[in-house]
Amino acid sequence: MSKKAVAPKESNRYLSSKESTLFKELLSLYEAKQLKKGLKTADQILKKHPEHGETLCMKGLVLVHMGRREEGVELVRKGIRMDLTSHIVWHVFGLIQKGEKKYEDALKSYTQALRFDKDNMNLLRDVAQLQTQLRVYDGLVETRHTLxxxxxxxxxNWIALAVAYHLSGHLAEAKKVLAEYEKTLKNVPHYDVEHSETLLYHVRVLEELEQHSEALALLDVSAKDRTIVDKTAIMEIRARLLLKLKSDEAEHAWKVLVEHNPECYDYYKGYMLNQGLSLDENPAEALAILHEFSIQFPKANVPRRLSLSLASGEEFQTLAQAxxxxxxxxxxPSLFVDVKSLYTDTTKLKSLQDIAESIRKDTTPDPSVASSSVSTEPTTYLWVLYFLAQHYSYLSEYLKALELLELAIAHTPTLPELYTCKARTLKRAGDFFGASRAMEDARLLDGQDRFLNTKSAKYRMRAGFIDEASALLGLFTKKDAPSPGADLEEMQSLFYLLEEGDAHRRAxxxxLALKKYAAVQRVFDDYEDDQYDFHGYSLRKFTINIYLNVLNWEDHLRSHPSYIKAAIAASRIFVNVFDNPKxxxxNIDGGATDAEKKAKKKAKKAQKEKEDAAKKAASATAPTSTNEDKGLDVPYKDDDPDGIKLLSSPELLELAAKLLQPLTTLAQSNIEVWIAIYDVAIRRDKHLQAAQALTHARTLDPEYPDLHVRVVHARHFVSTLPEPIPSPSGPVFIETIQKMLPEEVSPETFNSQYLQNHSTSGKAILATAQASCALGASLQxxxxxxxxxxxxxxxxDIKTALEISSFLKELKSSRLDELHQAFDVRFTVSxxxxxxxxxxxxREWALTTKANDSKSSDNGVDAPVENEAELGKDA
Known part of the structure; x- marks a missing residue:
């Protein structure tokens, strides 16, 4: 009876001799990527056995590789239903899910496949890679044991098991596996790189276990036997181990490293640490050692630069002068960037300024003087002007910086660094048009310099010239790309995505801003997906130490400043749209006129024609292949090119929360992150998360202006609720707010007290106004x-002034022009x-160049007077 019950399933599983041979041929054809032949073979089997689950799945897999994804996936699902106990159908389904980046689902499918074929090597290797990708390290150890x-x-397989133990935190087990592995080796040749990397990894494990003597012994024996080939690694690890062992040989080991590379800061710091010296606590002793190194290595820059950080008084003056x-x-050119970190000490800042001014005075060309008082190169005067311009620009003394730059440009009008510094100064001062033009003047000095091209495009975006910036970037992007922006997005250019996103947001x-921020998130998703292939590759090539470093880097991937900036900017847009759906x-019609809409439609049509032509040209020049294989990976399809669906999504807050979630652990010291998390959480009624965000932000900076606004908002939010927040989140949230704003103090009083305590801070005044807005204060x-x-x-500063202007604009204040007039007087260069x-x-002037200006002057056309030099004179 039971045999009759399973008979249909068995008939779906087992094939006749002829079809069984064809199925083996199908597997071979798939492995050889002969997809068309494989498809014909699958059809032959299915003619006689139309419900054979394994063949249906293989046919589906072939179709997916040929680009017929939907049809193929449907066949695979059908094949699974026909034979739930076949490891092949689950393996195929796992491959499909892996291509869709659904790693958790793929791991479940592979695990299911292993239930029916426990010792399948291919399955086990794929499972191990997925477990590493998902950081399921305990399961990884078990899989590696089986392999x-x-x-x-x-x-x-030995090394992979050791790495699995290492990743799971069982270093002692990793050590045992490596020791057993090394016993199995025989006749290892000298200079075997793979074996060398394995031994370095063994030393690393011992060092992390704090078995320093054993690690040093292994390192010394391996170095003597020439089985470790990386000499620099040997010296670094040996010096580090000797330091930890407090050995007398450590001093010599660190000195050898310094001689090996006298420009490495870490070597000097290691030498000092071995001497028991702290750069902060023992500056005099450390200075004496650095002085000896300066004499020993007169061309080395690092000991002289470290000395500047430690010295003070007259000694600093002498060292800094030289x-x-x-x-x-x-x-x-990078001299100012090199010494800028010293500016945290105001005394050193003043000394550096006096020294630079003294050198400028001594090197100023003066025809009345027969020879300079200081024996220097003729270009010294130019570079001291450049240094001082950067110095005063950093100190927000923009007019003085611009004056020095005009002198330098008159002296040497062909040095791009002068124009880039001028652009940076104007940007800081709030003249984005002048900054854009200055950077374009720098670019025109060397049209083949990609750096200058990129800088000019970036500054044009900041001035609002997005189309012009795109045209500039197009000089270095692929000519057959649909657009320069599409090519840069494909190349994962974070600067471009962020700058264009910010430009659209300001406009x-x-x-469109959200589209660019979403593209930044997609870039980091790609980074995360790209590590998948290295889980197998690195173990095959025995690049173990670098592989472990990569895994650690991937774990902290979203702590990158670009991701943090994009996540915060996008979450603010989501919150604003949630608060005001209008x-x-x-944004959907953009408030455009009929003529603007018609022009946009025409431009869109022209862009589509251009893209179609590019695709046609690409397909015409593409090499033909009999084995068509479009891969398992799902290509990204943009069905929302203008970001309308994204902006109109019903899950705005969920999208924002997803963006910010990784930052709760990866950017804990960034107060802006916690402010953004609060804004999203309070609107999602996640009161515990909102309380945690406020608490964490308060530990970072209790007087932070934006935090003040959120505390007032939270108190007002609680007081206006129709019903109390239920337990357990309600009492915790209210208790958190009361710690920051006691119940006996009204929000209005709290706001006025904050203003009194920070009456000289523009940012605090803005925060007080924003808090008053949340409390329902009048416009006046x-x-x-x-x-x-x-x-x-x-x-x-100019940044706060722009924020104040935006706030008054949001209030639809009639006094906005009055405020702008006052700001225009205060910020003379802006x-x-x-x-x-x-x-x-x-705008018209900013898009011209010096050459165009001279032509305009010759034709009797006046250039605008609102350039930075004229503004400085008028002021």
């Missing part, structure tokens, strides 16, 4: 509060607060 049991003669003069004489095109509808009250930033004692007519002229 080693099945193939104990394969060296890779250091700056040497750098300026050699013409080192109010939130949908923003989304306004908020306007009066905002205008207090114009007092002389208030510290106000063009951000000009009238619309002035801005129109400035």
């Amino acid at each position: 080693l049991r099945l193939r104990p003669t394969a060296r890779q 250091y700056l003069l040497s750098g300026l004489t050699k013409g080192i 109010g095109r939130l949908n 923003i989304a509808s306004g 009250e908020m306007e009066d509060l905002i205008f207090t930033v114009l007092r002389d004692e208030v510290q106000l 063009t951000a607060f000009k009238t619309s007519d002035e801005l129109t002229k400035l």
Whole structure:
């Protein structure tokens, strides 16, 4: 009876002799990527056995490789239903899911396949890779044990098991596996790189186990036997181990490293540490050692630079004089960047400024003087002007910096660094149009320099010239690409995605801004997916130490500044649209006129024609192949090119929370992250998460202006709820708020107290106004509060001024023009607060070059006077 019950399943599993041979041929054809023949073979089997699950799955897999994904996936699902106990159908389904980046589902399918074929090597290797990708390390150890049991003669399996133990935190077990592995080796040749890497990994495991003596013994024996071939690694590890063992040989080992590379900071720090010296606590002793190294290595820069960090008083003055003069004489463009970290000490800052000014005075060309008082190169004067310009620009003394740059440009008008510094200074001062033009002047000095091209495009985006920036970038992108932006996105250019996203956000095109921020997230997803192939490759090639470093880097991937910036910017847009859905509808039509809409439609059509032509040209030149194979990986398809669906999504807050979630562990010291997390959590009614975000932000900076706004918002939020927040989150949330804003203090009083304590901070005044807005204050009250930033004692930078302007614009204040006029007087170099007519002229002027200006002057056409030099004179 039971045999009759399983008879249909068995008939679906087993094939006749002829079809069984064809099925083996099908597997071979698939492995050889002969997909068309494989498809015919599958059809032959299915004619006689139309419900054979394994053949259906293999046919589906072949179709997916041929680009017929939907049809193929459907066949695979059908094949699984026909034979649930076949390892082949589950293996195929796992391959499909892996191609769709559904790693958790793929691991489940592979695990299911292993139930029916426990010793399948291919399955076990794939499972191990998926477990590593998903960081399922305990399962990985078990899988690697099975692989080693099945193939104990394969060296890779021994190392893979040791790595699995290492990743799971069982270092002692990893040590045992490596020791057993090394016993199996015979007649290992000298200079075998794979064996060398394995021994270095063994030493690493011993060092992490703090078995330093054993690690040193292994290292010394291996170095003597020439089985470790990386000499630098031997010296570094040996010095580190001797330091930990407090050996008398450690000093010599670190000195050898310094002699090996006298420009490595870590070697000097290791030498000092071995001497028991701290650069902070024992500056005098450390300076004496660095002085000896400076004499021993007169061309080395590092000991002289470290000495500047440790020295003080007259000694610093003497060392800094020699250091700056040497750098300026050699013409080192990065000299200011090198010494900028010393500016945290105001005394050293003043000394460096006095030294540079003294060198400038001594090197100024003067025809009345027969010879200079200082024996220097003729270019020293140029580089000291460049240094001082960067110095004053950093100190926000923009007019002085621009004056020095004009002198330098008059001296040497062909040095691009002068124009890039001018652009940076103007950008900091708020003149984005002048900055864009200055950077374009730098680019024109060397049209083949990709760096200058990139910089010019970046500054044009900051000035709002997105199309012009795209045209510049197109000079270095693929000519057959649909657009320069598409090529840069394909090349994962983070700077481009962020800058264009910010440009669209400033222009109010939130949908397009979101598209760029989403593209940044996609780049990091790709980084994460790209590691998959290395789980097998690195073990095959025995590059174990680098592989472990890569895994650690991948674990902290989203701590990258670009991801943090994109995640925060995108979450703010999502929150704004959630609070005011009209923003989304306004972005969909963009408030455009009929003529603008018609022009946009025409441009879109032209772009589509261009893309179609590019695709046609690419297909015409592409090499033909009889074995068509489009791969298992699902290509990214953009069905929302304008970001309309993204902006109109019903799950805005969920999208924002997903972006911010990795940052809760990877960017814990970034207060802006916690502010963004609170904004999203409070709107999702995740009150515990909102309380945690406020608490963490408060530990970082209790007086942070944006945190003040959120505390007031949280208190107001609780007071306006129709019903209390249920337990357990409600009491915890209320208790957290009461710790920051006691119940007996009203939000209005708390807000005014904050203003009194920070009355000279422009950012704090803005925060107080924003908090008043959350409390429902009148427009006049908020306007009066905002205008207090114009007092002389208030510290106000251009960035805060722009934020204040945006806030007043959101309030639809009639006093916005009045504020802009006041800001225009205060920020003399800035063009951000000009009238619309002035801005129109400035846009036209910013898109011209010096050559065009001279032609215009010859034709009697006046260039706009709102350039940085004229602004400085008017001020």
